[in-house]
Amino acid sequence: MNICERRWLKLFNSKDALDYDKLRSRGTGAHEAPANYKIIVYPFDKYLIKIMLSPDDRFIGIVEINVNKDFLSYQQKATPKGSHDVEEYYRE
Amino acid sequence: MFYSMQPDKALRFGDVLQGYPSTTPRIEEPILNGNSTKYKIDVDLPKFTVVMDPSCEIRNQTISLTPLIQVSRRFFDNPYFAEDLTRINREMEPQQALSALAWSKLDLKEQQNRLNVGRTYALLNLFIYEEHALFPKYTIRRKGEVDIETSYSMINFRNTYKLCCGKIESPEKSPLKSKILQLSPETRAELTNKLIKYYARIHLEDKALEG
Numbered sequence: 001m002n003i004c005e006r007r008w009l010k011l012f013n014s015k016d017a018l019d020y021d022k023l024r025s026r027g028t029g030a031h032e033a034p035a036n037y038k039i040i041v042y043p044f045d046k047y048l049i050k051i052m053l054s055p056d057d058r059f060i061g062i063v064e065i066n067v068n069k070d071f072l073s074y075q076q077k078a079t080p081k082g083s084h085d086v087e088e089y090y091r092e
Numbered sequence: 093m094f095y096s097m098q099p100d101k102a103l104r105f106g107d108v109l110q111g112y113p114s115t116t117p118r119i120e121e122p123i124l125n126g127n128s129t130k131y132k133i134d135v136d137l138p139k140f141t142v143v144m145d146p147s148c149e150i151r152n153q154t155i156s157l158t159p160l161i162q163v164s165r166r167f168f169d170n171p172y173f174a175e176d177l178t179r180i181n182r183e184m185e186p187q188q189a190l191s192a193l194a195w196s197k198l199d200l201k202e203q204q205n206r207l208n209v210g211r212t213y214a215l216l217n218l219f220i221y222e223e224h225a226l227f228p229k230y231t232i233r234r235k236g237e238v239d240i241e242t243s244y245s246m247i248n249f250r251n252t253y254k255l256c257c258g259k260i261e262s263p264e265k266s267p268l269k270s271k272i273l274q275l276s277p278e279t280r281a282e283l284t285n286k287l288i289k290y291y292a293r294i295h296l297e298d299k300a301l302e303g
Binding site: 082083084085086087089090091092 | 164165166167169184186189190191194206209212213214215216289293
């Protein structure tokens with residue numbers, strides 16, 4: 001039995017080797033978020049910053065920074081165009 | 093088709109109803125000291141009113157209505173409107189929103205500003221109801237022009253008020269004898285879109301913030 005086979009056998013025999021939930025939480029790109037932390041999203045300029053806080057809201061660290069794709073301003077979202085200002089021409 | 097040929101046995105947004113009074117409270121200034129009686133309530137019985145609630149909000153003996161009123165005689169000064177007043181319900185080009193004469197009186201800068209706005213709505217608070225045999229005809233008198241007989245009507249979103257009626261329990265459980273006309277789905281969509289635009293436009297105070 002070579003070294004690789006021995007490692008596989010050890011892993012296979014260990015109690016948590018086939019624990020699906022643990023395996024899933026360690027998947028590529030996943031961020032482990034234990035229940036005693038919370039993560040909030042804070043919009044800053046054109047970025048969305050995911051921040052990890054303790055249950056009593058103390059800063060722990062930055063988890064992730066993304067570009068905010070919802071980049072339209074309120075005015076842009078409200079309406080792309082105004083309306084024709086003609087009311088005075090139709091007043092009785 | 094402006095009106096539905098097969099109206100539902102239920103009240104719908106945009107329906108024309110009869111038999112519901114309208115009320116307008118009047119005050120000279122805000123009543124800030126408890127028991128003042130310095131207010132009046134004008135009560136009127138318009139021939140027709142229009143449902144301004146989405147169907148799901150017609151419940152608990154309460155409904156939002158607005159009176160169906162006569163159109164402005166000045167709409168007929170604009171040939172584009174005069175040909176079909178319901179064009180006021182839809183988006184239009186800047187030049188179509190004014191008569192050719194009014195457009196020609198604008199200076200070039202103002203014309204360009206209006207052209208930059210592009211195709212959009214005019215008279216945002218109004219929605220025209222097409223002529224119908226059930227609506228009484230009335231005469232529009234214009235100086236130096238031929239009088240016009242019409243039964244076009246309109247609603248002004250600003251006239252909307254709340255009415256409580258013990259018989260209105262739900263869209264289906266309502267006095268359906270009061271229902272006169274129902275908009276076609278296409279027209280109801282136009283009414284919805286214009287009402288959305290009425291509320292969604294940029295407020296003056298926010299325009300100032302835009303800089």
